[in-house]
Amino acid sequence: MEISKQFDLSGKVAIVTGASKGIGKAIAEALAQQGAHVVVSSRKQDAVDAVAKEINDQGWLASASACHMGDDEQIQRLAENTIKTLGGVDIVVNNAAANPVFGPLEDAGNEAFQKIMQVNVQGPLNLAEYCLDSMKSRGGGSIINISSIEGITPGHGLGLYSVSKAALIQLSKVMAREWGKDHIRVNAICPGLVETKFSEALTSNEKIMKMIMMKQALPMVAQPQDIAGLALYLASPASAFVTGAVISADGGFTI
Template sequence: MFQAVTSVHRHQFHSCARLSLHLSSTGIDQKGVLANRVAVVTGSTEGIGYAMARRLAQDGAHVVISSRKQQNVDRAVAVLQGEGLSVAGTVCHVGKAEDRKRLVATVLEHYGGLDFLVCNAGVNPLVGSTLKASEEVWDKILDVNVKSPALLLSQLLPHMEKRGTGAVVLVSSIAAYIPHVKLGPYNISKTAMLGLTRTLSLELAPKGIRVNCLVPGIIETNFSKLLHKDEVFWNECKKKYQLKRIGQPEDCAGIVSFLFSPDASYITGENIVVAGFSSRL
């Protein structure tokens, strides 16, 4: 997902005291390939994160969604619950330690444990060159895009281990393979996600926990509209895109559900591009 807007993925929900909602039916057995498993998706109140959360819930998982703003969390929870899906939500700015702690507490409060984690929240406060980025911009991008997924996973890992198996999907971007000159440090942070995936997959393999990376191309979201609304840029992209269209959030959802399913039980450490073309051999 080429992402070039000035905010963390706008996806969040309730916090503890009054920060959470859940279906009254969560005690009822779910149906589907992910039946009665529990998933957390950060940055999941719109765009790719929302599509992934919805698909996981449709496939039987109980899903905790999150993003920075209460109203976004409330809206997304209400819509998904209205579809009969088992969801809870909490406000969580992944760059804030207290919010990560709240997210963990919400998971345990509603579902008592965790099987799957999708680290989708990301930020790009700069459209410009790498060397013109301020220290503040560097800190924000690296904190949210690279450091926070590792810290959140470290907090959730003990609860995943108790379930016996688990899986993680980190979300990078095609910018990791094909940097865009306007995205500077963002390109670098998304390349770092590829390395984080490989390292964590090695560290967690002995625990039976798989770690893979989703690498979206240009997906039609608010976060990426600076790029996909640029006619000159998009016409240039179409020269290399075999599928002559902009991706939709739903194009990324099914692959994540697959990576959490038993069919992917022997897949770990992979970076999977969903971009309408192949960026490598």
């Protein structure tokens, strides 16, 4: 098979959460460009409608479905509606994340901990489980969990977020181990510093940016598209023998 054909996603159905902007939007566009019908999901319907329209206007395929990844009923509805309207699910990209606090652990509180773990860990598991039977019936699938290098080495002020992303890495490995028999692959991507609204607390802090650039091998801030190509690889047949992998895209920060 020609290598370019190994990235062909024609006939596949993909759900991408947190896809109204940033990394999620870039991944949704990349998967659609390669032929997948992408369900663009995020909390606000008008935001995902706009992204789906952009994708469809370029001649690709997209639908929009609002979903809060901290609400199990909404997650179940997202999966069930996708399966009902599009016939099934082949690819799930768990990109949505929450980080309501920035500071030391002792100042975070129980409410913040519950919210972070619900959205960043429980939500991805729930969505994957609701799509599991459909993937099995279609002969397999690919689940891509967007973790973070914060889940590998914790950064300043991001303690609870780091805990949740470390848990997501381990969850990805467990899912890969248990579901591999059904040809369902599960992998985790750990982005470093990417220029998004989510990372503004870091990129707008001159002192933190100086510290990051001193440690990072590549003196640059990534763009969302730099992560999208890796997600496309993991979603496609090109990565057919890859599961349980934890891949850092961090400019060499964790070297």
